[in-house]
């Protein structure tokens with residue numbers, strides 16, 4: 001089957017490399033997506049092990065051109081082969097680059113086609129928490145129809161049970177940027193403004209080669225509810241991932257933040273992620289905190305998008321730039337900032353990656369260590 005891995009725009013090449021490492025065949029990159037050939041166990045593995053992915057979808061129909069009629073395509077697809085009669089379906093229609101005022105009506109009509117074809121017994125009035133999502137994506141005269149095998153988006157690893165932090169980074173975005181930075185546990189790791197602890201936890205998972213979604217609950221992946229689900233293959237995929245886990249790295253990953261509540265939350269998240277003893281969180285101000293022997297540094301600075309926060313965010317970015325030129329110069333540093341704040345860092349990065357962080361245009365600036 002053909003598989004589509006959805007990924008935040010800007011991170012496609014990282015997802016492609018991850019897929020290649022997992023052994024995917026015929027890998028092609030598109031905007032916000034990577035396609036590959038796969039069998040069912042590979043779909044399970046991709047959901048469990050890809051760090052950068054938002055979702056893994058099974059492509060049911062794809063045409064690059066010709067603007068096929070989506071209703072005719074839906075009428076021709078073998079829905080009963082993949083869908084169970086006791087699980088509801090939702091259809092999402094997305095037209096890239098244009099506003100389609102009919103999208104909802106069209107989605108409802110397409111859903112009826114599927115419900116009739118697969119003889120789905122559930123009523124639309126009783127929401128099904130495990131409803132299967134079918135995603136229709138049109139761009140000019142290209143059409144893709146795909147079945148969501150992930151369910152909850154893959155940044156939900158299972159350890160962030162609740163959060164009061166205002167601006168947590170999505171786990172898959174953090175992990176992708178850490179991969180880009182080259183974090184592998186062989187050097188000390190620190191995040192001097194760690195917020196809810198996302199990067200510290202993802203860095204530790206990378207160091208341990210621990211599968212990012214290993215603590216999701218049973219039934220949370222949509223593939224578990226699709227017809228043809230192979231429970232034995234799924235168990236084997238999980239067992240193989242657990243068996244591969246490396247011993248604890250020599251360096252404990254650390255996180256600091258000025259906000260004591262964020263630090264308390266980060267510690268709790270690490271416990272839920274079952275790596276509490278392999279991380280250290282403490283309150284601290286990144287302008288003054290002592291980091292110790294150099295290694296890899298990741299910082300996701302306040303975005304300063306609200307007018308009243310702008311001055312403070314700019315001053316903080318300047319302070320980080322100063323430290324990168326002086327006592328942090330021997331660290332390999334990756335700084336995620338709103339694009340408008342990049343000049344405030346005052347130094348040209350060795351590499352930069354433009355990243356869409358939700359609605360925000362951000363840049364991940366990588367600074368090589370001075371020797």
Ligand SMILES: C[S@@+](CC[C@H](N)C(=O)[O-])C[C@H]1O[C@@H](n2cnc3c(N)ncnc32)[C@H](O)[C@@H]1O
Pocket residue numbers: 165167168169170192193194195196197198199256257258259262284285286287300301302303316
């Ligand atoms: C964009 S958030 C980081 C979010 C984090 N990556 C996460 O996933 O939760 C920026 C963080 O910088 C922290 N911060 C602001 N000023 C700071 C300072 N002077 N020193 C350390 N942390 C600071 C804020 O408390 C906030 O948690």
